[in-house]
Amino acid sequence: MSTPFFKVEHLTKRFGGLVAVNDVSFEVQRDEIVGIIGPNGAGKTTLLRLITRILKPDSGRIIFNGEDISGLKPWDVANRGIAGTFQNTRPFRHLPIIANVMVPCLSPRARHRGEWVKRIEAKAMDALEFVGISDQALERASALSQGDLKRLEVARAIASEPELLLLDEPLGGMSPAESGLLAKSIQRLHQGGRFGRLHSEGPAVLMIEHKLKELMSIVDRVIVIDHGEKIADGPPGEVVKDPKVIEAYLGADHAAA
Numbered sequence: 001m002s003t004p005f006f007k008v009e010h011l012t013k014r015f016g017g018l019v020a021v022n023d024v025s026f027e028v029q030r031d032e033i034v035g036i037i038g039p040n041g042a043g044k045t046t047l048l049r050l051i052t053r054i055l056k057p058d059s060g061r062i063i064f065n066g067e068d069i070s071g072l073k074p075w076d077v078a079n080r081g082i083a084g085t086f087q088n089t090r091p092f093r094h095l096p097i098i099a100n101v102m103v104p105c106l107s108p109r110a111r112h113r114g115e116w117v118k119r120i121e122a123k124a125m126d127a128l129e130f131v132g133i134s135d136q137a138l139e140r141a142s143a144l145s146q147g148d149l150k151r152l153e154v155a156r157a158i159a160s161e162p163e164l165l166l167l168d169e170p171l172g173g174m175s176p177a178e179s180g181l182l183a184k185s186i187q188r189l190h191q192g193g194r195f196g197r198l199h200s201e202g203p204a205v206l207m208i209e210h211k212l213k214e215l216m217s218i219v220d221r222v223i224v225i226d227h228g229e230k231i232a233d234g235p236p237g238e239v240v241k242d243p244k245v246i247e248a249y250l251g252a253d254h255a256a257a
């Protein structure tokens with residue numbers, strides 16, 4: 001059997017007495033977009049922060065391209081080819097927007113490392129164009145709306161040309177029209193739709209999102225987390241019919257609908 005592209009095994013994280021992530025295991029294939037859903041406080045963000053190694057798991061393993069990356073530092077994880085966005089955006093607020101994206105372009109992973117700053121700038125501009133904020137490139141990041149900050153985060157994550165892109169509520173703070181557009185852009189990126197001269201093969205995507213309509217329209221599979229535990233893992237059509245999921249997460253909405 002071939003090694004899976006990405007796999008977490010029995011991942012557990014406690015905060016004091018609270019088990020925020022409880023024995024979670026799943027895989028992501030190289031050609032997949034996988035969604036993560038679940039109620040507020042379920043442990044979704046903690047799970048992504050364990051994968052980027054911003055948090056250290058109490059137990060369990062994270063395997064990427066056949067390598068156990070559980071013991072690596074965050075920058076080593078990034079250099080292996082995993083990049084993500086944060087639920088709470090963290091730009092360099094006083095740098096121009098384009099400079100925010102030029103920093104990850106300088107990552108040792110990024111293909112054009114060592115080339116002229118002009119080249120890096122062009123590449124950062126491509127990433128901004130991809131998410132639709134290139135017209136604001138020279139303004140300060142602090143000038144951006146909440147929705148545009150999310151776009152900037154996505155631009156920064158894709159600028160390092162990750163193989164696995166982790167997204168924590170990238171559509172948060174956006175209008176339905178904006179959400180739909182960014183969701184489609186993520187799908188295009190995944191399918192190898194180049195932005196500028198960057199990607200020939202798009203990244204696998206693991207994406208937390210509350211906006212189910214947009215999420216379900218682009219994912220191959222959905223993982224449902226409740227109280228730190230994985231309660232479902234399957235194609236969107238099956239997961240939304242799962243009684244456990246309806247009870248844990250979709251209950252109120254479904255009853256209303």
Ligand SMILES: Nc1ncnc2c1ncn2[C@@H]1O[C@H](COP(=O)(O)OP(=O)(O)O)[C@@H](O)[C@H]1O
Binds near residue numbers: 015020045047
């Ligand atoms: N750094 C932390 N210290 C203590 N508790 C935390 C920390 N981060 C998250 N938690 C708790 O862990 C649980 C899961 O949080 P989180 O992963 O943010 O959930 P979600 O993203 O699914 O809404 C929550 O009860 C939250 O309060």
Ligand SMILES: [Mg+2]
Binds near residue numbers: 044045046087
């Ligand atoms: Mg969260």
